[in-house]
Amino acid sequence: MSKKNINLSSVKGTHDILPHEQFVWEKLRKGIRHVAEIYSFSRIDTPILENLDLFQRGVGEATDIVEKQMYTLTTKGGDKLVLRPEGTSAIARAYIQHGLSHMSQPLKVYYDGPFFRYEQPQAGRYRQFNQVGFEIIGGENDPIYDVQVMITALRLLESLKFKNISIHLNSIGCKACRAIYKKKLLNYYKNNKKEICKDCNRRMLDNPLRLLDCKDEHCEAVKKEAPSIIDDLCTPCRKHFKEVLEYAEELKLPYQIDPFIVRGLDYYNRTVFEFFVEIESADGEKTTSLALGGGGRYDYLFEILGHRNTPAIGMAFGMERIVEAIKACNINLLPRQKNKIFLIAIGIEAKKKGLSLIEEFAGSGINVSESIGKNSLGAQLKASDKEGASWALILGQKEVFKESVIIRDLKTGVQETVLLKKVVAEIKKRL
């Protein structure tokens, strides 16, 4: 087998998270755990593999995700499975399957993990990507939960030191008022058909709400004058939205009403929102908004899945997007350097003693790093420098013979010889 034929790069749209970038991810995971605890979300993990029907039914047959972005596979037994493209449907499935409606309601859960969508990779977009999501399921259909999900998400971003966060908020009503609005919107666009781009002409046929997403400048002009769904909400939807806004005011959420937010998946109703963060370009000249995630209410999902009507709201962030935004905003999350101990041993006897010494330190909860495979003292000191260690423990022939060890302060160069059995205590004192 020739090496030449093996493709040694990661699969298109997937990426490695290398050791030197792990600290950002770890920080993010910690932030997630922390904020989840504060707002009493419990963790839930669902499998990466699910039945194909779940998403066909849940997300919607006509959505892009289901139409062309799912990784599907057939098992030897003939079952049609899919690598999960999103989290909400899977959580709804677990809720129904395990009778979680019998736990105290509403159920508040969070998750993070990999998801899969087959599309063209691009900035902040991968085929395998990670999402973190928060869901509040069951209980009352109270707008306070809508705001709770948003505040949780907001606090997560704040804990990562993001500034200039904004929440674009909208209501897309219910089946009844949305249908009326769609007609109205279509009528309006029909009258302006000549002004709009060819994509929008297509949208008129297959996804009218998406007309509001177009960034073409002619369409922008048409959009400005377009009827707003907020004016057409039915009385219950209008009341719900009004209360959401009142709670949002109370919590001083950095929100703005954005009638152009329409989410793609079928199961959304009423409250929908997206989180943005402002990014300064490299030359500092202009700022752009980066969408980190979004969500909304999905009161219809449980009915779609054949369960009784269950109110629910949730949201998800793209973790890669958060990480990229952290980099783009130059946010420094590096932990303060801890004092590190570095063991240096010269000669086979010293190395043996050194190994047990590392164990002894480990037993006291102190990590000792080393580069014990190297032989010369100089090389090992150099390695200690690269590690950024504070103290070196030097064990040579002489020290082994005398049952002692040198403690070298790597910043000042001051050295002290102490007995081997006292060294752990001595280091503890210095820490």
Next chain:
RNA sequence: GUGCCUAUGGUUCAAUGGUAGAACUCCGCUCUGUGGCAGCGGCGACACGGGUUCGAUCCCCGUUAGGCACCCCA
């Protein structure tokens, strides 16, 4: 799925129709008894396939991958 751009060591960049240089990184030596500096040395690359040519890393075509945008979304 569509359009535009790109492809040279681990990284960032050069040069060239006669097969490649540097900086940083990595490894080693100066230096089995004291690191950061310095000096010296070493490993290591033309994405793949085809075409034009005496000869292609360079020109052309295709494939693949990456970037950006559209679509859509996280």
